[in-house]
Amino acid sequence: MLFRAAKPEWLIVGLGNPGRDYAMTRHNVGFRAVDALAASLGVKADRLKFSAYTAAATVSDRRVLLLKPTTFMNNSGQAVRQAARYYAIEPAHILVLSDDISLPPGRIRVRGQGSAGGHNGLKSIIAELGSQDFPRVKIGVGEKPHPDYDLADWVLSRFSAQEEKLVSEAIERAAQAAELLLRDGVEAAAAKFNGKA
Numbered sequence: 001m002l003f004r005a006a007k008p009e010w011l012i013v014g015l016g017n018p019g020r021d022y023a024m025t026r027h028n029v030g031f032r033a034v035d036a037l038a039a040s041l042g043v044k045a046d047r048l049k050f051s052a053y054t055a056a057a058t059v060s061d062r063r064v065l066l067l068k069p070t071t072f073m074n075n076s077g078q079a080v081r082q083a084a085r086y087y088a089i090e091p092a093h094i095l096v097l098s099d100d101i102s103l104p105p106g107r108i109r110v111r112g113q114g115s116a117g118g119h120n121g122l123k124s125i126i127a128e129l130g131s132q133d134f135p136r137v138k139i140g141v142g143e144k145p146h147p148d149y150d151l152a153d154w155v156l157s158r159f160s161a162q163e164e165k166l167v168s169e170a171i172e173r174a175a176q177a178a179e180l181l182l183r184d185g186v187e188a189a190a191a192k193f194n195g196k197a
Helices: 026-041 073-087 120-129 151-155 161-184 186-193
Strands: 010-014 047-049 052-059 062-069 094-100 108-111 136-140
Touching: 010 026, 010 073, 026 052, 026 062, 026 094, 026 136, 026 151, 026 161, 052 073, 052 161, 062 073, 062 161, 073 094, 073 120, 094 120, 094 161, 108 161, 108 186, 136 161, 161 186
Parallel strands: 010 062, 010 094, 094 136
Antiparallel strands: 047 052, 052 062, 108 136
16 A cells, blocks of 8 residues: 555655644644645554655655654754655655744645745755755744744744634645645645635
8 A cells, every 4th residue: 555666756744843742832733734634645644754754645646755754843854855865856846834923823825935934944944955946835823922922932832722723724724735736736726725714
């Protein structure tokens, strides 16, 4: 069932921090989105390889490897580089799902490429790949409540009950956006999902 001999065409990477303490924090919505995608595909990302929990799957007739790095957020790029190098996958075929504090809870944004925007996980991937030309699906987790609030404390905080409802729905849409992006491309996914709550 696992395509050991067949090379995946895409990496789908969810960003987060491993461990139960971090599971429901703002920073871990990327992990949750990969888990949602895995569940819809009937697999579970629980095989340890490339410093990540992984699962082989097929999305829209394309072989993919789902990754949840175990390196902690700031070193996420190490796991991505290992898998990308092993399978010779170019950045354009590495889809990253991550949190975004510039989007309100409930919103997602599909982008074809771009800077890290201050996100340490994306910064690590860009540094390790030597490229920022990889697609991503960003999941809104909301802005800091005031400018003096420590950013690390904010992204490691949990959602209110009202936010969690919005975020859970956004995570499901992020998984759907990932599937559409692989099938029809970035523009189609962006047109369908960007700006919609």
